[in-house]
Amino acid sequence: MDRDRDVRSSRRGDEPIEMMTEVAESHEIYRTEFEQIQRQGAENLRSLRERAFGQFVHSGWPTTRLEPWRFTNVAPIARSRFRLPSVGTGVGGDNTADVAGAIDHTQLAPFELAGIDGPRVVCINGRFSSALSGASLATLPAGVEVHGLADVLATNPALVESHLSKLAGFDTPASSFTALNTGLLQDGVVVRVAAHTVVETPIQLLFVTAGGGQIMTHPRVLVLAGEQSQLRLVESYGSVPGVTGDDDTPYFTNAVTEVVVGDGAVVDHHKLVRERAQAYHIASMHLTTGRGSTFSSHAITLGGAIVRNDVRAEMNGEDGECTLNGLYLANGRSLVDNHTTIHHAAPHCNSHELYKGILDDQSRAVFNGKIIVAIDAQKTDAKQTNKALLLSEDAQINTKPELEIFADDVRCTHGATIGQLDENALFYLRARGLDVEQARNVLIHAFASDLLNRITIPSIRAQLDDVLLQQLPGTGHASFAIA
Amino acid sequence: MLEVKNLHARVGGREILKGIDLSVKAGEVHAIMGPNGSGKSTLACVLAGRDEYHVTDGSVDYEGSDLLDMEPEERARAGVFLAFQYPVEIPGVNNAYLLKAALNEVRKHRGDSELDAIDFMEFVKERMGVLEIDQGLLKRPVNEGFSGGEKKRNEIFQMVVLEPKLAIMDETDSGLDIDALKVVSRGVNALRSPERATVVVTHYQRLLNYIVPDFVHVLSGGRIVKTGGKELALELEEKGYGWIETETSAPHVAATSPSR
Numbered sequence: 001m002d003r004d005r006d007v008r009s010s011r012r013g014d015e016p017i018e019m020m021t022e023v024a025e026s027h028e029i030y031r032t033e034f035e036q037i038q039r040q041g042a043e044n045l046r047s048l049r050e051r052a053f054g055q056f057v058h059s060g061w062p063t064t065r066l067e068p069w070r071f072t073n074v075a076p077i078a079r080s081r082f083r084l085p086s087v088g089t090g091v092g093g094d095n096t097a098d099v100a101g102a103i104d105h106t107q108l109a110p111f112e113l114a115g116i117d118g119p120r121v122v123c124i125n126g127r128f129s130s131a132l133s134g135a136s137l138a139t140l141p142a143g144v145e146v147h148g149l150a151d152v153l154a155t156n157p158a159l160v161e162s163h164l165s166k167l168a169g170f171d172t173p174a175s176s177f178t179a180l181n182t183g184l185l186q187d188g189v190v191v192r193v194a195a196h197t198v199v200e201t202p203i204q205l206l207f208v209t210a211g212g213g214q215i216m217t218h219p220r221v222l223v224l225a226g227e228q229s230q231l232r233l234v235e236s237y238g239s240v241p242g243v244t245g246d247d248d249t250p251y252f253t254n255a256v257t258e259v260v261v262g263d264g265a266v267v268d269h270h271k272l273v274r275e276r277a278q279a280y281h282i283a284s285m286h287l288t289t290g291r292g293s294t295f296s297s298h299a300i301t302l303g304g305a306i307v308r309n310d311v312r313a314e315m316n317g318e319d320g321e322c323t324l325n326g327l328y329l330a331n332g333r334s335l336v337d338n339h340t341t342i343h344h345a346a347p348h349c350n351s352h353e354l355y356k357g358i359l360d361d362q363s364r365a366v367f368n369g370k371i372i373v374a375i376d377a378q379k380t381d382a383k384q385t386n387k388a389l390l391l392s393e394d395a396q397i398n399t400k401p402e403l404e405i406f407a408d409d410v411r412c413t414h415g416a417t418i419g420q421l422d423e424n425a426l427f428y429l430r431a432r433g434l435d436v437e438q439a440r441n442v443l444i445h446a447f448a449s450d451l452l453n454r455i456t457i458p459s460i461r462a463q464l465d466d467v468l469l470q471q472l473p474g475t476g477h478a479s480f481a482i483a
Numbered sequence: 484m485l486e487v488k489n490l491h492a493r494v495g496g497r498e499i500l501k502g503i504d505l506s507v508k509a510g511e512v513h514a515i516m517g518p519n520g521s522g523k524s525t526l527a528c529v530l531a532g533r534d535e536y537h538v539t540d541g542s543v544d545y546e547g548s549d550l551l552d553m554e555p556e557e558r559a560r561a562g563v564f565l566a567f568q569y570p571v572e573i574p575g576v577n578n579a580y581l582l583k584a585a586l587n588e589v590r591k592h593r594g595d596s597e598l599d600a601i602d603f604m605e606f607v608k609e610r611m612g613v614l615e616i617d618q619g620l621l622k623r624p625v626n627e628g629f630s631g632g633e634k635k636r637n638e639i640f641q642m643v644v645l646e647p648k649l650a651i652m653d654e655t656d657s658g659l660d661i662d663a664l665k666v667v668s669r670g671v672n673a674l675r676s677p678e679r680a681t682v683v684v685t686h687y688q689r690l691l692n693y694i695v696p697d698f699v700h701v702l703s704g705g706r707i708v709k710t711g712g713k714e715l716a717l718e719l720e721e722k723g724y725g726w727i728e729t730e731t732s733a734p735h736v737a738a739t740s741p742s743r
Contacts, residue, residue, distance in 0.1 A: 428571040431531050432581060432641065433559040433588035442584070446575025446624075 028057060033084040034183055041186040042153035044161070052170055053183030059173040068174040071366045071398045072308060072337045077280050082216030082252045084184065085125040103132065103210055107240045111206050111274075113459040116234075118201030119146050124210050126217035127187045143197030143229075149188035149220060160190055164222055167258045167286035167314070177282045177308075181218040181256045188220030191233065195226035195262065202232040202270075202457055209239040209251045209279070216252040223269075227262040227290070232457065237281060238274040238303075248278055250305065255283035263290035263317060269297045270460060275304035277332060284310035291317030291346075298455055301328035301336050302467060308337040315342065315349040315377075326355040327451045329467070330363035330395075337366040344377040344410075353384040356451055358444055358468075359395035369414065370402040377407050384414040389447050391421065391440075441469050484509045484680050485530075485550075485649060490541035492529050499525040501705035502541070507649070510677040514691055514716060515684045517702035518724040523684045524568055526702070527653040530682075531565035532558050545649065559585070560592035562648030566638040566655050572626040578637070579621040582607065582644055589645055610643045614670050631658035639670040646674065651682045656690035668693030688720035701727050 034053045038046055061078040062069040103124060119140055122132035128148025137146055145159075152159050170179035189205050207219045225231055237253055253275060261267045275281045281304045289295050299309045313322050328336040342351045357365045367386045388397040401414035421443050429439035445452075445468040452468075455461045487505040491498065499522045507513050517523050529536045530543065532555035543550040550558060573581070586606070587597040598606060611618060614636060626634050635655050642650055652671070656664060671681060671694050683694055691699075691713060699715040700707045701724075709715065709727055719727070 422571070424571045425573050427533055427555060428567065428573065429581070430555040431559055431565050431567075432585035432645070433556050433592075434584055435554075435556050438584065439556075442576055442580075443573070446573060449575035 056179035059176040120204040143194035145192040192224040193229040199231040204234045219255040221257040223259040225265040228264040230266040232268040234270045236272040250278040252280045257285040259287035261289045261293045266294045273301040281307045288314040289320040292319045294321040296323035299326040312341045320349040322351040324353045331360040341370040344373040344380045347378045350381045357388040360391040362394040365397040367399040373405045375406040378409045380410040382412045386416045486544040491539045512681045512696045514696035514699045521702045522705045564647030566652040568653040570634040632663045688716040
């Protein structure tokens with residue numbers, strides 16, 4: 001019976017047995033919030049939310065007995081009681097207006113990307129803030145639409161109805177967080193680029209948690225890239241100090257992104273996770289690629305107590321290219337988990353994956369890369385590499401490739417390496433006058449350099465250069481986060 | 484400048500240096516020769532501060548300071564430079580970055596202002612000419628994919644840029660063809676001055692045709708067994724190391740082959 005298995009999994013996760021009872025009941029705790037959103041949120045999402053929340057209650061929080069969550073124990077999230085800050089009346093959300101009003105642009109400065117003068121959407125506590133986004137959205141190029149999701153649902157629901165929640169499935173116990181996000185869905189961001197439109201300036205989506213107390217937010221992003229369109233996106237997550245100055249409070253970000261890459265489209269996606277050291281960040285990105293399209297993702301994790309990034313790519317069109325890159329830095333006792341799934345459903349597609357992690361102190365990381373090649377996806381070329389640099393004896397990584405290949409004319413390679421800083425290189429640098437810390441930082445930066453070089457937005461690269469060269473690992477810094 | 488007294492050192496529990504005495508004055512070039520396994524490279528590494536070499540006895544004074552008490556980077560900043568026998572490949576760090584960081588550390592130590600990117604490039608370009616080094620090298624990762632000769636040349640290039648007071652060259656000549664040898668020697672000779680000193684560690688005499696030493700020391704079994712002028716190197720070339728070993732009848736040398 002389930003109880004027995006709970007006990008076993010709880011031992012693996014070092015959680016007391018009693019905890020699991022509490023956890024088993026805790027998925028009901030957000031019913032009040034759900035019912036409030038059902039009453040006040042956009043009507044056209046009612047049945048979707050009903051279904052999703054029902055699924056969340058049915059599945060419960062994922063436990064470590066589920067293979068995709070085997071190394072990531074979410075009990076700290078499950079046993080917390082987070083507050084939904086802004087149950088509002090559709091557009092804007094009342095509370096959000098207050099919180100957003102208390103935030104000025106200077107507080108968002110840490111999230112500023114130098115030299116990018118394009119559209120920047122700001123969501124405070126998961127709610128679209130027209131006050132903070134407004135000016136930058138006033139001058140969008142022709143063919144580009146950027147909206148708050150609640151606004152779209154109120155004014156032009158047809159724009160999103162056929163896409164929302166179509167890629168981000170939530171029917172399995174492992175996708176419980178997506179179910180929770182969808183069950184409490186009220187706002188987010190919609191980006192639509194018309195066919196044949198090229199957007200040169202990156203579009204920034206900034207999700208900020210603000211205010212005091214244990215806040216949870218459920219950001220939602222929907223990106224629709226039309227046929228032959230081109231765009232770059234930067235999705236950033238972080239927090240600004242609460243009004244109470246209570247910065248040690250854990251908060252919880254539970255984000256879901258869906259991206260539809262049209263035929264021949266080129267989408268370059270960046271995700272920057274710079275959550276507070278006490279924060280939990282669980283996110284999944286679901287995408288589909290059309291014929292001859294190119295999608296690349298750069299998932300960069302710099303801060304958070306538990307950070308989980310799922311990427312699920314469905315390569316549905318022939319001749320598609322999909323690149324999934326990731327860089328993660330962890331220290332203290334934090335945990336970073338990257339799970340990727342690339343489903344080669346169509347023939348003649350290439351996928352490349354390169355994930356690199358730098359782990360210090362007692363931090364842990366998980367990398368799981370799944371590649372599925374469907375029976376008729378011939379001429380698939382898939383390459384997966386995962387490398388981890390462990391800076392301390394206590395840091396730990398669990399890495400696993402998962403290949404499910406049903407076609408016979410394919411090329412799939414995978415490799416994982418785990419290493420420490422090279423003592424010979426350290427001595428060489430010191431013998432040239434660099435002190436131990438400089439030498440370590442230079443080598444850490446060097447480890448990440450090939451990933452950095454693949455990032456096409458110079459200001460992101462520059463920020464990462466600074467983080468890697470100036471943060472001193474092992475000096476007790478709570479987090480690598482820039483903010 | 485450098486006073487080594489009764490230096491004993493172990494590596495991996497084995498005693499390699501068994502009482503080295505060596506005195507190097509400013510303006511001098513000393514060659515340290517000896518068969519494989521005699522402790523030549525160990526001496527170079529101990530002077531540079533490599534921590535897997537444990538000094539068990541003796542002292543090293545460098546310009547009035549206890550060299551053995553200094554971290555490797557402190558030695559480098561104070562003007563001690565080791566040209567590595569096996570330069571390390573560092574993917575992801577380009578030569579310009581390393582060289583600029585190293586140069587600025589040395590300059591800070593001397594009380595000079597740090598160079599910005601433009602001044603640095605100017606400073607470096609001048610010196611590249613001497614060593615016939617292509618500018619493209621600056622952008623390449625440190626030693627990655629370099630041939631043996633390129634690596635050695637890069638070491639000497641770094642040396643010429645950093646202008647050390649005491650340069651220690653650990654078998655810089657091994658693996659170099661005659662042209663590369665000449666280029667490397669030109670770099671070393673360009674640095675020769677009354678304020679600087681050079682210690683050339685080598686197995687062969689041929690480098691000393693180009694970098695003419697004031698003194699030649701023969702290391703055998705962890706001790707300096709013979710010291711002479713530049714003519715000693717020629718004698719060694721002619722007679723081989725077996726001659727010295729028989730002559731001095733040093734113990735513990737049986738394990739080393741007399742010559743390659």
